Amino acid sequence: MFAVLKTGGKQYKVAEGDIFTIEKLVAEAGDTVQFNEVLMLGGDKTTIGAPFIKDAGVQAEVVEQTRSKKTINFVKRRRKHSSQRKKGHKQPLTLVKITSILASGADKSGVMAALGTVSGAAIAAAAATKKAPAKEKAAPAKKAAKAAAPKAEAATGAAPTNLLKEAKGDADDLKKISGVGPKLLGTLNEAGVFHFWQIAEWGPADIEYMDDKLSFKGRIERDGWIAQASEFAKAAK
Numbered sequence: 001m002f003a004v005l006k007t008g009g010k011q012y013k014v015a016e017g018d019i020f021t022i023e024k025l026v027a028e029a030g031d032t033v034q035f036n037e038v039l040m041l042g043g044d045k046t047t048i049g050a051p052f053i054k055d056a057g058v059q060a061e062v063v064e065q066t067r068s069k070k071t072i073n074f075v076k077r078r079r080k081h082s083s084q085r086k087k088g089h090k091q092p093l094t095l096v097k098i099t100s101i102l103a104s105g106a107d108k109s110g111v112m113a114a115l116g117t118v119s120g121a122a123i124a125a126a127a128a129t130k131k132a133p134a135k136e137k138a139a140p141a142k143k144a145a146k147a148a149a150p151k152a153e154a155a156t157g158a159a160p161t162n163l164l165k166e167a168k169g170d171a172d173d174l175k176k177i178s179g180v181g182p183k184l185l186g187t188l189n190e191a192g193v194f195h196f197w198q199i200a201e202w203g204p205a206d207i208e209y210m211d212d213k214l215s216f217k218g219r220i221e222r223d224g225w226i227a228q229a230s231e232f233a234k235a236a237k
Contacts, residue, residue, distance in 0.1 A: 001043035003101045005035045005058050014058060016097045026079025026093040027062045032099065033114040034059045034106060046164045056179045058179055060096040060114070067092055067227060070224055089178060157208030162201055163192030172196045176222040176232055186216055196236060199229035 002015045008023025027033050038056040041047040049056075067090040076084040102109065148229050171194040180188070191213050193199065202210065207220050220226070 001041070001101055003038055003042070003058050004039040004040040007035055007051075007114060012041065015100075016098055016101060018098045020097065021066065021068075021093040021095050021209065023094070023116055024065065025094045026061065027094065027112070029064045031062045032059060032111055033062060033096070034107060034109060035114045038106075041101070047103070053103075055101070055104045055107050057102045057109065058098060058113075059102065059109070059111055060098050063095040063097055065092070065227070066095055067224060076097055079158045087125075087178065090224060092221075098146075107226075133166040137188070157205040157210075157212070158212055159209050160202055162198045162208040164194055164198070167191065167194035172232065172236065177225055177228045179219055179225075182200060184214065194234035196229040199225055200233050202226060 002013060004011055004013050006012075007025075010023070012020070012022065025033060029188075035058040036052075036056075037178055038053045038058060039049050039051060041053060041056060047053055047056075050084070065137070070088045070090050072086065072088055074084070074086045094165050174188055174193070174196070177196075177199070188194075191210070193210075202220075207226075211217050214220075
């Protein structure tokens with residue numbers, strides 16, 4: 001039996017036991033996730049969705065969080081003196097192993113939905129799906145707006161507990177991280193960030209707080225700062 005599923009804007013034909021990489025998911029190694037956007041099921045009988053098959057799902061185990069090979073982007077503008085830029089990028093990916101294909105019963109399986117790392121909201125949604133029970137019906141629009149107002153500040157996360165007043169010894173060259181230039185380096189230092197190990201320890205709330213602090217919403221996750229900082233921190237030991 002095989003299935004065609006959609007995730008990260010791409011379609012994959014999979015069968016039980018398949019191991020492959022997809023766009024990064026909000027999950028940890030060892031977690032079981034479920035892909036609910038199933039376009040087709042094949043085998044003894046073929047079922048095609050419109051566009052998705054109701055109550056069908058594909059479950060997979062997260063093997064590890066990894067990254068693709070580095071790609072180099074070089075831009076040079078004609079007639080602009082010294083206007084050139086070279087930048088490397090490694091796309092965050094998730095290695096998964098297909099464990100089961102459900103033709104029905106996926107809606108009641110209780111397995112965490114496979115969500116991509118598009119924003120801090122996705123992380124919160126994944127955590128809620130995994131740990132919290134279903135929420136009650138929403139309050140009327142006016143009451144909901146008033147209830148949401150006091151929580152606006154909470155959405156900015158919390159300041160990392162590992163911020164420093166000054167570097168411990170020599171500060172690390174944080175410009176090695178993709179997207180960090182002299183100006184952003186100064187902002188990080190002003191915020192109390194001097195070392196790779198500090199960035200490597202950040203969690204979802206820390207990332208959300210620093211995104212607001214740096215005024216570059218989503219950059220930390222988009223450029224894979226945590227993974228890069230972890231590698232540089234290990235190399236520095």
